[in-house]
Amino acid sequence: MVTREETYSKAFEIKKKALKEKERRYNMMLDSAYAENPRIKELENEQASVGAELVLASLSDNERAAALREHLKAITAEKKLLLEKAGVENIVYDCQMCRDTGYVSGKICDCVKKAAAGIMIAELSKEMPILSSRFDNFDLKYYKDTDTREGNPRRRMTAILKTCKEYVLHFDPHKSPNLLFMGSAGLGKTHLTLAVVAGVAEKGFVPVYGSAENLFLQLEKEKFSSENSGAYDMMTGCDLLVIDDLGAEMVTSFSKSALYNLINTRMLSGRPTIINTNLSMKEIETRYTPRISSRLIGNYDAYRFLGDDIRQQKAVERARTKE
Numbered sequence: 001m002v003t004r005e006e007t008y009s010k011a012f013e014i015k016k017k018a019l020k021e022k023e024r025r026y027n028m029m030l031d032s033a034y035a036e037n038p039r040i041k042e043l044e045n046e047q048a049s050v051g052a053e054l055v056l057a058s059l060s061d062n063e064r065a066a067a068l069r070e071h072l073k074a075i076t077a078e079k080k081l082l083l084e085k086a087g088v089e090n091i092v093y094d095c096q097m098c099r100d101t102g103y104v105s106g107k108i109c110d111c112v113k114k115a116a117a118g119i120m121i122a123e124l125s126k127e128m129p130i131l132s133s134r135f136d137n138f139d140l141k142y143y144k145d146t147d148t149r150e151g152n153p154r155r156r157m158t159a160i161l162k163t164c165k166e167y168v169l170h171f172d173p174h175k176s177p178n179l180l181f182m183g184s185a186g187l188g189k190t191h192l193t194l195a196v197v198a199g200v201a202e203k204g205f206v207p208v209y210g211s212a213e214n215l216f217l218q219l220e221k222e223k224f225s226s227e228n229s230g231a232y233d234m235m236t237g238c239d240l241l242v243i244d245d246l247g248a249e250m251v252t253s254f255s256k257s258a259l260y261n262l263i264n265t266r267m268l269s270g271r272p273t274i275i276n277t278n279l280s281m282k283e284i285e286t287r288y289t290p291r292i293s294s295r296l297i298g299n300y301d302a303y304r305f306l307g308d309d310i311r312q313q314k315a316v317e318r319a320r321t322k323e
């Protein structure tokens with residue numbers, strides 16, 4: 001888990017280093033140009049003195065100021081020519097907006113925001129297959145276009161995919177709804193939530209994703225250790241929390257209260273949460289507590305995934321191509 005502050009300070013650090021390196025190279029080229037051609041240094045000194053004279057003249061003597069301006073132009077042009085001849089090129093900034101300082105009129109430049117989002121994605125992808133679970137490789141062909149008693153899987157999943165894309169498009173850490181993805185294993189719940197996580201991170205928000213088992217384990221470790229790992233603060237304070245595979249973990253009295261706490265704290269602060277589960281609402285109620293299931297019923301938009309296990313379908317496909 002990585003915080004917003006960490007990604008921004010890293011992004012600034014990288015920018016600063018790159019700019020410093022560019023300036024170092026420029027100064028090195030400049031030094032060797034001075035050594036090779038003393039005229040350049042002379043011109044530079046002249047530029048400074050004529051410039052100072054011009055400031056004074058422009059206050060009192062228009063004619064003299066005009067002449068000095070012409071002179072300055074000629075010096076500048078000659079210097080530019082000599083520098084070009086010596087192979088000294090002006091610094092080329094990666095970002096024209098902020099000239100690689102990271103700030104535009106006191107505000108953090110978009111290039112830093114973009115870099116910070118990239119760092120967030122890189123951090124997230126260390127722990128999960130975030131780059132291979134995208135909307136554009138979520139394949140609807142695995143969902144049958146036939147009407148069943150529960151509905152038409154293809155139509156249902158097309159609608160859920162659209163919901164997820166729109167969720168990212170309009171994501172607001174204070175307004176987006178809570179989502180509850182239900183349905184049996186292998187129907188793409190993890191794939192779609194990871195695509196949401198990636199999309200939200202690309203927009204510069206801070207998501208936290210984990211399996212229920214892993215998240216509760218981190219909370220338990222933090223609770224019973226002497227040092228604060230920041231796990232609880234990150235899970236309750238991040239822009240989007242995703243609890244994957246709820247119900248696959250061992251349910252203990254600790255995990256029950258941790259789950260209730262997470263759901264409730266985030267609800268009270270108006271921060272969105274997405275929960276994936278293979279359990280039915282009835283099973284959630286019996287395995288956890290009625291107050292958890294009632295929170296979910298009252299405050300989460302539930303979506304039931306339909307279809308046949310995709311992992312199995314893919315395994316069959318692989319076996320067939322080997323034959």
Ligand SMILES: [Zn+2]
Pocket residue numbers: 095096097098099100101102103109110111112
């Ligand atoms: Zn910039």
